Amino acid sequence: MDQQITLSPFTRIKRSSDVIRLGFGTASVHLNLSYEKPIFDALDMLLEGTTKADLINNLTEKYSHVVADHVLELLNKGKHIVQQSFFSNENRYSRNKTYYHLIGGDDTAEEKIQSSHVCIIGCGGIGNLISMGLAGLGIRKLTFIDDDNIEFSNLSRQFAFSESDVELHKASVLSREVRKRNSNVSVNPILTKIDCPKDLSTIIPDDVDLIILSADKPENIVFWTNDFCVKNKIAFINVGYVEDWVSFGPFFIPDQTSCYRCGQLIAKNEGLDLGGLKIVEKINSRYQVPSSPSTNTISAGMALNDIILYLGGISFPVSANTKQFYLPNTFELKSISISRNPDCEVCGKESTSE
Ligand SMILES: [Zn+2]
Numbered sequence: 001m002d003q004q005i006t007l008s009p010f011t012r013i014k015r016s017s018d019v020i021r022l023g024f025g026t027a028s029v030h031l032n033l034s035y036e037k038p039i040f041d042a043l044d045m046l047l048e049g050t051t052k053a054d055l056i057n058n059l060t061e062k063y064s065h066v067v068a069d070h071v072l073e074l075l076n077k078g079k080h081i082v083q084q085s086f087f088s089n090e091n092r093y094s095r096n097k098t099y100y101h102l103i104g105g106d107d108t109a110e111e112k113i114q115s116s117h118v119c120i121i122g123c124g125g126i127g128n129l130i131s132m133g134l135a136g137l138g139i140r141k142l143t144f145i146d147d148d149n150i151e152f153s154n155l156s157r158q159f160a161f162s163e164s165d166v167e168l169h170k171a172s173v174l175s176r177e178v179r180k181r182n183s184n185v186s187v188n189p190i191l192t193k194i195d196c197p198k199d200l201s202t203i204i205p206d207d208v209d210l211i212i213l214s215a216d217k218p219e220n221i222v223f224w225t226n227d228f229c230v231k232n233k234i235a236f237i238n239v240g241y242v243e244d245w246v247s248f249g250p251f252f253i254p255d256q257t258s259c260y261r262c263g264q265l266i267a268k269n270e271g272l273d274l275g276g277l278k279i280v281e282k283i284n285s286r287y288q289v290p291s292s293p294s295t296n297t298i299s300a301g302m303a304l305n306d307i308i309l310y311l312g313g314i315s316f317p318v319s320a321n322t323k324q325f326y327l328p329n330t331f332e333l334k335s336i337s338i339s340r341n342p343d344c345e346v347c348g349k350e351s352t353s354e
Pocket of ligand 1: 347
């Protein structure tokens, strides 16, 4: 039996003097005014609920094959047709579902996201925001790795924490807050410091689908996490900011994309004498990143969108094979392309994965 179809909840219509506009954003399609009657007939049938066959037959009988095909093509292009059972206002995830549908996700996107286990290393501002977002989407499990305590200076941007949480462990409080947001999410706080690459193999659970790194200490943690993910075939994204620039990526997908070591992403110190090295070390060891709720929010939001694309199997993440930068003070986007490097010491053909 043909399935009942209806109009997508995000469909809107405007008729101006020369065009009919159906939907906005990615959903936007334009129709010539000569299609006014057929499109309104089609929309009326969809509002009432119909089948694809009935819709085509009706439009073909009243107008022509060509008109019916064109109207159907535009409705499909803007994702305006959905199954009758698609949307329920009572479902807590209903708005996310329409979003997945609009950006090209199929019926399995929600289930894929909700069956995932994501591990977040670093429970600061970005970890706070991404975990709350994933909890909102109904993620199955979140593992938090952080041994830091909450400080007053964190409250400017780490929105899951309150004044009464100061001095408590970040990973524990974040777990508590995630559970408050969605009690269906399983949380796993690990209050351990990562001191060496081996620590990752000891503490990261086996069934993790994606690791998000939003910590910049110890100094080499991005390389350790990258190497662990390449070796264990786990997807990985580094999310943060470089001073006032938002930065994330490259999104590593095992056997498909470049890893963090495929390109030269971190500047090295070269040609310094002992005196120079001492000064460099002195300066760099007192470094404090300038941190603002705005950069935290933008970075977390941009990366989270890529995470949704990946976990939902919707499309390739935008930051795959690139390091993405966003400059909030000029609204500029910059990206550095990082192709898969066959000679990469970690993911290249010659690298040994014991
Ligand atoms: Zn590589």
